[in-house]
Amino acid sequence: DAHRLATVPPVTMAALTVSMNAVSSSLSFKARVGNATSLKPRAVVRPTRTRAKSAARADLEPDNISVLVAGGSGVAMDVVRQLTADGTWVTVLQRKNDDRAEIEKMGAFLSKGDALVDKDIKKAFDLVEEYDAVVSTIGGTPAEPTADSVGNIKLIEAAVAKGKAQGRMPKFVLVTSIGTGDSKGAPPPAVYEALKPVLEEKVKAEDMLKQLCLEHGMPFVIVRPGGLKTAPATGTGVLTEDTSICGAIHRADVAALVVKCVLKDAANGKVLSAVDKEQLFDQPAFEVFEL
Numbered sequence: 703d704a705h706r707l708a709t710v711p712p713v714t715m716a717a718l719t720v721s722m723n724a725v726s727s728s729l730s731f732k733a734r735v736g737n738a739t740s741l742k743p744r745a746v747v748r749p750t751r752t753r754a755k756s757a758a759r760a761d762l763e764p765d766n767i768s769v770l771v772a773g774g775s776g777v778a779m780d781v782v783r784q785l786t787a788d789g790t791w792v793t794v795l796q797r798k799n800d801d802r803a804e805i806e807k808m809g810a811f812l813s814k815g816d817a818l819v820d821k822d823i824k825k826a827f828d829l830v831e832e833y834d835a836v837v838s839t840i841g842g843t844p845a846e847p848t849a850d851s852v853g854n855i856k857l858i859e860a861a862v863a864k865g866k867a868q869g870r871m872p873k874f875v876l877v878t879s880i881g882t883g884d885s886k887g888a889p890p891p892a893v894y895e896a897l898k899p900v901l902e903e904k905v906k907a908e909d910m911l912k913q914l915c916l917e918h919g920m921p922f923v924i925v926r927p928g929g930l931k932t933a934p935a936t937g938t939g940v941l942t943e944d945t946s947i948c949g950a951i952h953r954a955d956v957a958a959l960v961v962k963c964v965l966k967d968a969a970n971g972k973v974l975s976a977v978d979k980e981q982l983f984d985q986p987a988f989e990v991f992e993l
Contacts, residue, residue: 762965765789773839780957795826817853832868836861839877850903871920878904880926888948921970923963927956928977941974944988949977962993
């Protein structure tokens, strides 16, 4: 999700309604955010935890890590809720103050800013001495898809810089969409065409993530959800490496899968589609990627 959810244009919603069998909203692409008034910079807001450092990577412990989550009131907030419930220190980069009360009640910190503005990104990364992971659900709309590429690429580059500064690379989990890159053929053609502007920008962010992670040794995971629904979690969301799969999935279930990708070393380097196995769109059997 992005800094702020935006209603998908009518043509997109119509395509989804017809082609995706009652998926009530599209792939949750949010509007490009404008410049926001920045809060005054603060010093490190949380003390550095003592952790055993090893050259070998391993699964992360949720109650012993610090995570930056960039995104709005959809999947990103569900990720924040689930991480903080498990004891994770979370900083949230959002453009607006709409979720501030809930974020602070959960013990997380809101860094108010825009992922398209370099100083806002720097402020979010500078708030905490070390980050173990960064999650981005940022996106735009078909009418204004800049955030899908530029916003995410700025975050990826900042994560690499943070890794150099702290002496170890954080994991970067990028949430894009089914229909991006080599999953182009998965959505119905009408849906792909309606969302083509954002999907083409998202693949730029995916490619840059892969390139920079290869160059700098930063672990990454790409999660591509299907058509997003706002409803309670079903518990039947799954991940797969099958690029032909397409279906719907609830935002809370996407968040649960994203959290697993943050924590589990086995997800590193993977590009995974996320769907509800009970809400597939005429797909044959496929192999689930277990974490």
